[in-house]
Amino acid sequence: MEHDQDITLSVNGTTVRRRVQPRQHLVDFLRDELGLTGSHTGCEHGVCGACTLRVDGQIVRGCLMLAVQANGCRVDTIEGLSDSKELAGLQKAFHEKNALQCGFCTPGMLMAAQDLILKNKKPSREEIRNHISGNYCRCTGYQAIVDAIEEVIHGQG
Numbered sequence: 001m002e003h004d005q006d007i008t009l010s011v012n013g014t015t016v017r018r019r020v021q022p023r024q025h026l027v028d029f030l031r032d033e034l035g036l037t038g039s040h041t042g043c044e045h046g047v048c049g050a051c052t053l054r055v056d057g058q059i060v061r062g063c064l065m066l067a068v069q070a071n072g073c074r075v076d077t078i079e080g081l082s083d084s085k086e087l088a089g090l091q092k093a094f095h096e097k098n099a100l101q102c103g104f105c106t107p108g109m110l111m112a113a114q115d116l117i118l119k120n121k122k123p124s125r126e127e128i129r130n131h132i133s134g135n136y137c138r139c140t141g142y143q144a145i146v147d148a149i150e151e152v153i154h155g156q157g
Contacts, residue, residue, distance in 0.1 A: 007071040011036070012080025020067045027051040027062030029070075030077060038078035038107045042136070049135030052108035053077055059115045078107035087114060089155070093148035101139035109135045113149045125150060 004019045011034060018033055025044075030036040030053070042050035044063045051062035054076040081087045090110050093099070100106045109132060116123060116131045123131065128149050129142065137145065 005068050005071075007068055009070045009072065010074045012075070012077055012083070018067075022066070022068055024067045025063050026053065026055075026060075026065040026067050026070050026075070029067035030062065030075070036077050036079050038082075040104055040107065042104070047134075047136070048105075049108040049112065050105055052111040052135065054081075054111060054115070059111055078111060081111070081114065089152045090114060090117075090148065093151045094145070097144045097148040097151065099140060099144040099148040105135055105137040105139075109137065109145060113145075113152075116149065117153060122153065128153075 002022045004021055006017065006019050008015065008017045010016070011030070016034065018029070020029060020033070027039050027041055030039060031041070039053055039062055040050035041063055042048035046061040046064040049061070052059050053062045054060070055065065055070060056073050078087075082091065087110055090113055094106065094110070112132045112135050116128065121127070125146055128146050132142070132145065132149070
């Protein structure tokens, strides 16, 4: 019989303490317990990228990580990155380039794009496509998404 466990983590800069079920996924914890619904659950197999989060500076799939595994970690969600204005340039470019349509993939796509930007590289279009390849978009065909990311990356220099 599994027993609930106490966890403490930093979510978007705020310390959170909760008792969770050992098998609760991080994305479900954030959505159900904290009301942070920006990260979506899609495939629940780590394939679509809709649940992308940043844990201790690395992007992860929230549907593959258990909440108890985040004990002691720093977790950043799309809400936190948006509120802090870290994503302002990407959000503006996505809007201007029409890189979002239904919006379901957008939070995960923005998290992946920001991860690439933080790596401080000047990637080619192919490298951008490769970096976001773990994030499925059923609406845009990716062209506008790559255009938006490329604009932000080349606008930094």
